[in-house]
Amino acid sequence: MFDLRAQVTQDDLARIDVDAARAQFEHRALPRQNSMTPWEGELPALGTWQCDPICGDFDILTMVPLDEVTPSEGELDIARRYPEFALYVQWAKEGRQAPPVSIVRSANSGTLLSSNRRRVLAAKDAGLTHILAWFSETNPDGRPAWQLPKVQYKYVPDGGTFWTHTHRYTKGLDTDFIPGIQFVFVPFGTRQE
Numbered sequence: 001m002f003d004l005r006a007q008v009t010q011d012d013l014a015r016i017d018v019d020a021a022r023a024q025f026e027h028r029a030l031p032r033q034n035s036m037t038p039w040e041g042e043l044p045a046l047g048t049w050q051c052d053p054i055c056g057d058f059d060i061l062t063m064v065p066l067d068e069v070t071p072s073e074g075e076l077d078i079a080r081r082y083p084e085f086a087l088y089v090q091w092a093k094e095g096r097q098a099p100p101v102s103i104v105r106s107a108n109s110g111t112l113l114s115s116n117r118r119r120v121l122a123a124k125d126a127g128l129t130h131i132l133a134w135f136s137e138t139n140p141d142g143r144p145a146w147q148l149p150k151v152q153y154k155y156v157p158d159g160g161t162f163w164t165h166t167h168r169y170t171k172g173l174d175t176d177f178i179p180g181i182q183f184v185f186v187p188f189g190t191r192q193e
Contacts, residue, residue, distance in 0.1 A: 021051035056148030071117035088122030
């Protein structure tokens with residue numbers, strides 16, 4: 001069973017170059033993919049970390065056994081009918097690398113879930129045994145297991161100002177993508193503001 005929970009420690013997370021991980025997140029699928037042509041992007045090395053610059057969640061680039069991955073979206077028969085799906089299967093059989101998929105562990109069942117159903121299904125249909133993925137572990141409470149320790153979320157009724165790491169946003173300007181959420185710094189190892 002694929003499981004990195006015991007392998008990645010807090011000491012491992014503390015050694016991550018957060019700026020490099022954030023930069024990796026911003027450039028993870030460049031160049032942008034046209035679904036009707038093979039992806040031509042460059043891949044970082046296995047074991048590379050990326051960090052969501054807003055939420056502080058970490059993912060690691062790794063190979064995941066396909067037989068343990070379940071697409072999180074339904075309608076798999078419809079996904080196989082997309083015109084590009086046959087191309088995805090052909091490219092996988094030819095050994096062309098698709099952009100890494102995103103995989104998380106379900107807190108409820110432990111199932112490995114991917115929102116990239118066409119790439120997952122194409123890899124399975126092509127007979128691959130593993131898929132390249134940005135993988136993130138999940139705590140039993142459903143929160144990401146690998147996060148920056150200083151970031152906490154705080155609800156702010158009906159707007160106001162909030163901070164994301166070092167960026168300040170004000171409701172009505174550029175906060176519409178996360179209304180009512182405030183990020184605050186807390187001392188390492190505490191849950192207090």
